[in-house]
Amino acid sequence: MYGRVVGVAVVGIRGHIVTVEAHIGRGLPSLTLTGQPGAQALDARDRIRPAVESAGLEWPLRRVVVNLSPGNLRKDGPGLDLPIAMAVMAASAQVPKARLERHAFSGELSLKGSLVATPGVLSVAMAAAARGLAGVVVPEANAAEARLVNGLEVVAAPSLTEVVGFLRGAWKPPDVRSDPQGGATSHSMDFNEVRGQAQARRALEVAAAGGHNVLMVGSPGAGKTMLAKRLPTILPALSRDEALEVTQLHSVAGLLGSSGLVAERPFRTPHHSISLAGLLGGGSGYLRPGEVSLAHHGVLFLDELTEFRRDAIQGLRQPLEDGRVVVTRVSGAVEFPARFTLVAAANPCPCGFQGDPKRICRCEPHRAEVYRQKLSGPLLDRIDIQLSVPRLSKAELLGQEPGEPSASIRERVEVARDRQRHRYRGLRIPCNAQLPGPMARREARLSRTAEGLLARAVESLALTGRGFDRALKVARTIADLAGFEVVEETHLGEALSYRMNLGGEELARAG
Numbered sequence: 001m002y003g004r005v006v007g008v009a010v011v012g013i014r015g016h017i018v019t020v021e022a023h024i025g026r027g028l029p030s031l032t033l034t035g036q037p038g039a040q041a042l043d044a045r046d047r048i049r050p051a052v053e054s055a056g057l058e059w060p061l062r063r064v065v066v067n068l069s070p071g072n073l074r075k076d077g078p079g080l081d082l083p084i085a086m087a088v089m090a091a092s093a094q095v096p097k098a099r100l101e102r103h104a105f106s107g108e109l110s111l112k113g114s115l116v117a118t119p120g121v122l123s124v125a126m127a128a129a130a131r132g133l134a135g136v137v138v139p140e141a142n143a144a145e146a147r148l149v150n151g152l153e154v155v156a157a158p159s160l161t162e163v164v165g166f167l168r169g170a171w172k173p174p175d176v177r178s179d180p181q182g183g184a185t186s187h188s189m190d191f192n193e194v195r196g197q198a199q200a201r202r203a204l205e206v207a208a209a210g211g212h213n214v215l216m217v218g219s220p221g222a223g224k225t226m227l228a229k230r231l232p233t234i235l236p237a238l239s240r241d242e243a244l245e246v247t248q249l250h251s252v253a254g255l256l257g258s259s260g261l262v263a264e265r266p267f268r269t270p271h272h273s274i275s276l277a278g279l280l281g282g283g284s285g286y287l288r289p290g291e292v293s294l295a296h297h298g299v300l301f302l303d304e305l306t307e308f309r310r311d312a313i314q315g316l317r318q319p320l321e322d323g324r325v326v327v328t329r330v331s332g333a334v335e336f337p338a339r340f341t342l343v344a345a346a347n348p349c350p351c352g353f354q355g356d357p358k359r360i361c362r363c364e365p366h367r368a369e370v371y372r373q374k375l376s377g378p379l380l381d382r383i384d385i386q387l388s389v390p391r392l393s394k395a396e397l398l399g400q401e402p403g404e405p406s407a408s409i410r411e412r413v414e415v416a417r418d419r420q421r422h423r424y425r426g427l428r429i430p431c432n433a434q435l436p437g438p439m440a441r442r443e444a445r446l447s448r449t450a451e452g453l454l455a456r457a458v459e460s461l462a463l464t465g466r467g468f469d470r471a472l473k474v475a476r477t478i479a480d481l482a483g484f485e486v487v488e489e490t491h492l493g494e495a496l497s498y499r500m501n502l503g504g505e506e507l508a509r510a511g
């Protein structure tokens, strides 16, 4: 007695079609899983029988073998519960085989037979559509994300009972009016709430326009967090494909809930005590994306940068370089997308008040020096824009006009991004920040006076090769914002002002 059902294993954010075959033969009652099931798939063995029996179905009291193929793929995730259960139902002739071939099944079962919210359902639906299947059978809680895939029938079922009813032609999922997908984004925050801080606002506009990473140094209360949180509001809207990728990541992480498309750029703020797995991805059971991937196409905000563990900071280098993160374990390596804008914030010294107009820094010179060295550590050469954010007094805060709203800043950012897209079309370079060094030197064509300024800066600022390339990329962005093809002296001058004097250049050269 034999039954076959299509399931999907999610590896990273990609769904892989898995054929689930069940065979019922002679022998003592047992359930054996073969074909490289992962730890969570193996767990399914204990859940499935009670779930089947709770749904009023019969568990065959014989020897049941379930094989997952292809054999070379390690298959994990709770979503395999449902296809395994259905394969056994098919093998024991409790459901007709007609519709089994046309749908992919995914969903975690509770002991009572209900289908509970399952991570990765969007990836499952995308894989089913790519395979040309007619539809997917998934938990009701995951219906919205599955419906994001065009032309796919979504059978959203509350429990095993309805799935069996559907296959027997006795139950139909309720009709849903598909809601408009990827509607207008509405941010709850706006740059017009930030008073003053002209330089920081401008720096964040440049960062948004070129995709540059930012470091803000300033006393507590200066408004660093407030500014960082508003960066997503001036970034260009997500394209549909980008939004789908972000949604896939949040779904695989189990953070999507019952919502559909994530249409807003993510803003993630991991605490400095976060584990390496939490930041980069990993964990027990199947691999989950970390904060770097949850920030994909959005902003990763590291507040109190100097407090983060060294290995965490080191681990950020790969995603910052490649836009993806590879998580390795004994069972193999899994890759997640992780292209984010990094915004880091730090105090200028341990007490926080060095350079503050109203408060006195009480740090010992030695401790302040150690702190600066920490700040100028391994990440600084990946941060194109570095600036001080001064703390405003109450009078200054009250005296300032409300700032320009995010929407009008975003318009300029989008124009600058269009220029970059046009310039780098066909090159897979999304923005100036991603320009490789040699290309930055070519694409940021300098006017004669800008050439002169650069020559002087190399001397007086002791620019390293990296610092040189960073300044050119930022200057390219500033020229794009101004609508110039040639980089003028003022553009380069502004770019050169976005650097911390921490001795970082010297350290980078020594390292």
Ligand SMILES: Nc1ncnc2c1ncn2[C@@H]1O[C@H](COP(=O)(O)OP(=O)(O)O)[C@@H](O)[C@H]1O
Binding pocket: 193, 194, 195, 196, 197, 218, 219, 220, 221, 222, 223, 224, 225, 226, 227, 392, 397
């Ligand atoms: N430029 C500003 N405009 C309006 N409010 C501000 C400004 N700077 C600081 N604030 C107020 O001070 C609070 C603390 O700022 P915050 O961003 O937390 O500072 P930091 O992160 O630098 O310690 C903010 O929540 C905000 O209410």
Ligand SMILES: [Mg+2]
Binding pocket: 224, 225, 226, 303, 345
């Ligand atoms: Mg803060």
Ligand SMILES: [Zn+2]
Binding pocket: 349, 350, 351, 352, 353, 354, 361, 362, 363, 368
């Ligand atoms: Zn201090």
